C-alpha cells in the first residue's frame with residue numbers, strides 16, 4: 323500500500339483524506355501536516371492518522387497531496403522540496419496554481435498532477451478534474467485518477483482547462499447551495515415552514531440531478547417538460563429572465579474562471 327502525505331487538511335484536504343481511508347487505505351500509511359493545532363488534534367482523533375511536521379510527512383511518501391490555500395503553496399513547497407522522494411507523485415488541489423509553479427519549486431523531474439475536487443466528495447459524489455504536469459507519466463495520472471475516483475467521478479483534462487473546471491465543478495456546489503437557499507426562502511415566503519421547504523428543495527435537487535444524469539437528456543429539454551404553457555413554471559422562468567438570473571449565473575461562472583486564472587499569478 324502507498325504512503326500518502328497531506329500538506330494541509332482543512333475542508334477539502336480532510337474530505338479527500340476521509341474518502342481515501344473509506345476506500346481502504348490504512349491510517350498507519352497516512353501522514354498529515356496541519357498548521358492549525360485544533361484541526362491537527364481533530365484529524366488525529368477522528369481518523370487515527372499520524373499528524374506531524376511537513377518535512378517528516380513527505381519523507382518517503384509515495385503520494386504528496388498539497389491541500390493548503392493557494393497563497394500558502396510557495397511556503398509549504400519551500401519547506402519540503404528537498405525531502406520529496408524522486409519517485410513520489412505530488413498532487414495539488416490548490417485552485418489556480420499551475421503545475422509549472424510546483425515543478426519550478428521541486429527537484430527537476432518531480433511528477434506533479436493538478437486536481438480540482440469539490441466538496442460532495444465527502445459523500446462519495448465528488449467531481450474531480452485532473453491534469454498532468456510536464457514530468458508525469460500516463461500511469462501516474464491514472465493512479466491519481468483511481469485514488470480520487472474512490473470519492474466520485476474523474477475527468478482528465480488538459481491543464482489549460484483547469485480554470486474552467488474550477489468555475490463549473492470546483493466552486494459549483496456553492497452555486498447550487500445558493501439556489502437552494504433561495505428556493506427555501508421563497509417557499510417560506512409562500513407559507514411553508516423552513517424544515518418542510520428544505521425537504522422539498524433538497525429532494526427536488528436530488529431528483530433533478532439524478533434525472534439529468536441517468537436520462538442523458540439535455541437540461542433545456544428536461545426543463546421544457548416541466549414547463550406547462552401558461553403554468554407555474556413558466557411564471558417562475560419569466561421572472562428569472564426578467565430579473566437577469568440566467569445572465570447573472572453565467573457571469574458568475576465566468577468570474578470564477580477569471581479569478582482562478584488570476585490566482586495563477
Ligand SMILES: NC(=O)C1=CN([C@@H]2O[C@H](COP(=O)(O)OP(=O)(O)OC[C@H]3O[C@@H](n4cnc5c(N)ncnc54)[C@H](OP(=O)(O)O)[C@@H]3O)[C@@H](O)[C@H]2O)C=CC1
Pocket residue numbers: 329330331332333334335355356357358361376389390391392394397398415416417438439440441492493
Ligand atoms: N473548499 C473547497 O470546496 C475547495 C477547495 N479547493 C482548494 O483546496 C485548498 C484548500 O482549501 P480548503 O480546504 O477550503 O482550505 P482550508 O483553509 O480549510 O484548509 C487549508 C489548511 O491548511 C493549513 N495550512 C496552511 N499552511 C500550512 C502549512 N504550511 N502546513 C500545513 N498546513 C498548513 C491551514 O491552516 P491555517 O488555516 O491555520 O492557515 C488550513 O487548516 C485550496 O487551495 C483550495 O483552492 C479546491 C476545490 C474545492
Ligand SMILES: O=C(O)[C@@H]1CCC=N1
Pocket residue numbers: 417488492493
Ligand atoms: O473558492 C475557492 O477558491 C475554492 C476553489 C474551488 C472551490 N473553493
